Amino acid sequence: MNHAGAAKISLFGLEALDERRALISSLVQSGRDLLPSDVRQLRRALFEDEGASREEAQALFELERTQAAPCAEWTAFFIECLTDHVVWQCRPTGIVVDEQAEWLVREADRCRLATGAALLANVLAEAHRAPGWLIAAVRARVAAPEVQAELARED
Numbered sequence: 001m002n003h004a005g006a007a008k009i010s011l012f013g014l015e016a017l018d019e020r021r022a023l024i025s026s027l028v029q030s031g032r033d034l035l036p037s038d039v040r041q042l043r044r045a046l047f048e049d050e051g052a053s054r055e056e057a058q059a060l061f062e063l064e065r066t067q068a069a070p071c072a073e074w075t076a077f078f079i080e081c082l083t084d085h086v087v088w089q090c091r092p093t094g095i096v097v098d099e100q101a102e103w104l105v106r107e108a109d110r111c112r113l114a115t116g117a118a119l120l121a122n123v124l125a126e127a128h129r130a131p132g133w134l135i136a137a138v139r140a141r142v143a144a145p146e147v148q149a150e151l152a153r154e155d
Helices: 019-030 036-047 054-065 072-089 098-108 113-126 132-143 145-154
Strands: 007-010 013-016
Touching: 019 036, 019 054, 036 072, 054 072, 072 098, 072 113, 098 113, 098 132, 113 132, 113 145, 132 145
Parallel strands: none
Antiparallel strands: 007 013
16 A cells, blocks of 8 residues: 555644654755754654654664754753664564664664763663563673764763
């Protein structure tokens, strides 16, 4: 079934299913750091009913990689949205399986160090169960001197 032209009823009216991805894509293409107003727009679009899809989550990782000096609202939203996607939207709910963990680590490793480590740690904090190797990988990333140095600069 092709959803490209499909529409849905949402809190904000009738809108195309891919408008959310188009919003993220336009922000990626702008090449600028996000403003709090951009983050509010993303929050409304992605959390109005079902949360982010895998494609939208992937697009959010792309958007994260374009941020040189993002606002605090972006970092908090990014971590919250991706945690929600991995832990609560993917099945089985509350459990991070190997395939999800591999994807998450691969993408988080391409983010800013502190943000990637914070995302991984937050996923572990919310998940009821995760692979043992993921727990060890997150501990190693959080303890890495480069991450600790980046965190110290942010304080």
